[in-house]
Amino acid sequence: MKIDPQLIAAAQCDGDGVPLAGRRGELAALRRAGYVDLSVGRIYEGHVNALQLVGRFGTAAQRETAHDDVAHGRLFGVWNTQDDEPVRIVADGARFGLVGAKSWASGAAFVTRPIVTAAWPDGSLQMCLVPMDAVAPAIDASAWQPHGMHDSQSYLVAFDGITLDAEGLVGGPGDYVRQPWFFGGAIRFTAVQTGGIERLVYETARYLAERGRDGDLVQNMRLGEMRVALRTAQHWLDAGADAWSAYDAAARDPNAHTDAARERAAEDVVETADGARIAIERAALEVIERAMRAVGARGLLEPLPFVRLVRDLEMYLRQPAPDAVIARVGRFAFAAASAQRSAASADDSGSGATRANASDAQASKR
Ligand SMILES: Cc1cc2nc3c(=O)[nH]c(=O)nc-3n(C[C@H](O)[C@H](O)[C@H](O)COP(=O)(O)OP(=O)(O)OC[C@H]3O[C@@H](n4cnc5c(N)ncnc54)[C@H](O)[C@@H]3O)c2cc1C
Secondary structure, three states: OOOOHHHHHHOOEOOOOOEOOHHHHHHHHHHHHHHHOHHHHHHHHHHHHHHHHHHHHOOHHHHHHHHHHHHOOOOEEEEOOEOOOOOEEEEEOOEEEEEOEEEEEOOOOOOOEEEEEEEOOOOOEEEEEOOHHHHOOEEEOOOOOOOOOHHHOOEEEEOOOEEEOHHHEEOOOOHHHOOOHHHHOHHHHHHHHHHHHHHHHHHHHHHHHHOOOOOOHHHHHHHHHHHHHHHHHHHHHHHHHHHHHHHHHHHHOOOOOOHHHHHHHHHHHHHHHHHHHHHHHHHHHHHHHHHHHHHHHHHOOOOOOHHHHHHHHHHHOOOOOHHHHHHHHHHHHHHHHHHHHHHHHHHHHHHHHHHHHHHHHHHHHO
């Protein structure tokens, strides 16, 4: 798979895993990749994620090697989703053997530097950087007959018999699931999804205009609703970029921040990414429904792009634990309401005290 060199350059990050292009720049690049092709976007998102993980948790030597790998055009990825037999680590002195398989390993046939999560005996997760070109694990593409996202080549990869040395381990146990990066990182795939939404809106408008159907009031209204949904998605991405930028600033400012301020910024990152997931999924589903109505059955014939765009977007909308995400947003809502109630009752008792003081003053005048 060919990825635009400009996008590859935009994936660079600093030693804290913060994108050099800035949070908005990072999301714009992901959105652009998704617009070109959602499978390209999926692969690119994994590449960006892995480089940020190496940036944040890797050693200086690992960061340098990663930089060199990227310069040589090697693609990174993150393979976390488990198969029936999750990947485990069996330590033997200074060597670390892997046992088990990963499903949904996007770019299995061409990503050469995946971060593969593997469980230590106590169940904690370890990031392992597996040099696919050197160790050649067994790749099984036979079950890959997806509804969409075919070109992401998200196959099953078995790691049995592969051993790594300490240089192959990135960070320590549990680093992969640290917050706000783990939940908050979801903003990246919502940016790719937004690129897919944008493409579908563009192709629908083009299809209608080319057939002289753009003057029709109902089609105009449909396009209007699609554009509003697209812009809703974009506003959520902007909110995600702002929340991440605020967190980066709080985490880096040795004077102005307190742990509580940093914690609040981290919570905001998670809540905003969660909200973006829900809102952008809804925006995508609205756009898909309207696009299908707008182009009709004739528009769903290939080689027109709609069948593929819709199938890819429908497939890529399926991301981990959506029910848990909306339930977490619900908990944020309860916490916010409780904080509001506490603030209101503090205000009430404050103004009660003020009223009491005022009547004392009146009494003393009399
Ligand atoms: C094209 C594509 C490429 C991917 N590439 C990668 C990759 O490179 N690396 C990687 O790590 N992953 C990858 N994934 C996997 C992805 O990150 C998710 O893990 C996966 O999409 C979730 O699958 P699912 O919808 O079947 O999940 P499920 O978690 O099974 O969710 C399905 C439904 O069940 C609900 N649910 C979840 N858990 C429970 C429960 N315990 N009890 C009851 N209900 C539950 C969910 O809320 C949801 O409604 C990829 C996915 C896609 C679609």
